[in-house]
Amino acid sequence: MADLSVTLGPLRLKNPVLTASGTFGYGREYEDFVNLNRLGGIITKSITRDPRAGNPPPRITEVPGGMLNSIGLANVGMEAFVREKLPYLRNLETQIIVNVAGNSVEEYEAVVSRLDREKGIHAFELNLSCPNVKEGGLTFGKSPEAVFKIVERVRLHTNRPLIVKLTPNVTAIGDLAQAAVDGGADILSAINTVMGMAVDVSARKSVLGKMTGGFSGPALKSIALAKVFEVVRRVSVPVIGIGGIFSAEDVLEFLLVGASAVQIGTANFVDPAISEKVVNDLEIYCEKQGIEDLEEIIGKLDVDGAGGDGNKNRL
Ligand code: SIN
Numbered sequence: 001m002a003d004l005s006v007t008l009g010p011l012r013l014k015n016p017v018l019t020a021s022g023t024f025g026y027g028r029e030y031e032d033f034v035n036l037n038r039l040g041g042i043i044t045k046s047i048t049r050d051p052r053a054g055n056p057p058p059r060i061t062e063v064p065g066g067m068l069n070s071i072g073l074a075n076v077g078m079e080a081f082v083r084e085k086l087p088y089l090r091n092l093e094t095q096i097i098v099n100v101a102g103n104s105v106e107e108y109e110a111v112v113s114r115l116d117r118e119k120g121i122h123a124f125e126l127n128l129s130c131p132n133v134k135e136g137g138l139t140f141g142k143s144p145e146a147v148f149k150i151v152e153r154v155r156l157h158t159n160r161p162l163i164v165k166l167t168p169n170v171t172a173i174g175d176l177a178q179a180a181v182d183g184g185a186d187i188l189s190a191i192n193t194v195m196g197m198a199v200d201v202s203a204r205k206s207v208l209g210k211m212t213g214g215f216s217g218p219a220l221k222s223i224a225l226a227k228v229f230e231v232v233r234r235v236s237v238p239v240i241g242i243g244g245i246f247s248a249e250d251v252l253e254f255l256l257v258g259a260s261a262v263q264i265g266t267a268n269f270v271d272p273a274i275s276e277k278v279v280n281d282l283e284i285y286c287e288k289q290g291i292e293d294l295e296e297i298i299g300k301l302d303v304d305g306a307g308g309d310g311n312k313n314r315l
Pocket of ligand 1: 022046073127130131132
């Protein structure tokens with residue numbers, strides 16, 4: 001059996017398949033569909049200091065090539081998370097990564113310092129990229145100076161691996177990546193959703209209750225691959241690729257480009273069992289190709305000229 005494990009600085013995963021924040025609840029919601037222990041890790045919904053009800057509905061709509069969401073970081077808040085969700089998660093045999101969000105630098109610090117007292121959390125992922133809230137999220141995430149400041153401040157509260165999730169809604173994602181690393185990030189994840197909108201012509205209204213939302217799904221993959229490519233060339237910390245991943249082949253594309261692991265997001269809504277299927281398919285791929293260690297292919301994209309054929313050699 002091939003070794004699918006990957007090492008991302010201080011974080012070791014049994015395989016590179018993580019589930020993306022906001023698409024997998026608090027993990028337990030998927031236990032009837034997925035053997036959660038087969039996954040490389042689970043990333044929770046964004047956790048804030050206080051419970052949040054989120055944005056007014058409609059908060060989700062399907063669009064060509066994917067979907068839009070404007071959830072507004074609805075979650076149970078950090079104390080209920082510790083009381084009601086973490087006991088289940090910490091009994092799983094997979095890495096538990098808590099995604100953290102806030103309205104202010106102080107809120108990010110408060111959540112990380114509170115959760116850092118708890119056992120069973122293997123890493124934090126800072127959501128500096130939510131496009132659906134007025135304060136926090138993207139307000140911080142678009143500015144390299146703000147990214148640096150928030151990461152530097154949060155870093156003081158934990159020695160656990162710190163992942164920073166980057167937005168693609170900027171001209172130069174490399175500058176954000178550099179700022180996050182300078183602030184103390186161990187790992188980066190890219191990309192969060194692209195800002196989008198859907199219009200109901202007969203009602204002359206936006207389909208979403210909050211006008212705009214975050215676009216995700218298969219059509220995001222090409223954009224995400226290019227952004228990950230840009231980030232891995234700019235910084236030397238490990239990068240987790242996110243965006244339109246629905247299959248083992250999609251995972252391999254991100255690994256070749258230089259990502260050390262991936263997150264599966266929107267695909268969980270299409271097929272709740274997909275994350276485990278992708279792990280199984282990666283195993284089959286390695287066996288067929290005689291790959292003993294999946295890490296061998298990370299960053300092995302042949303960049304000396306073009307020439308691949310997108311339709312040949314499908315898995
Ligand atoms: C949301 O809760 O609105 C989505 C979170 C995100 O895109 O970061």
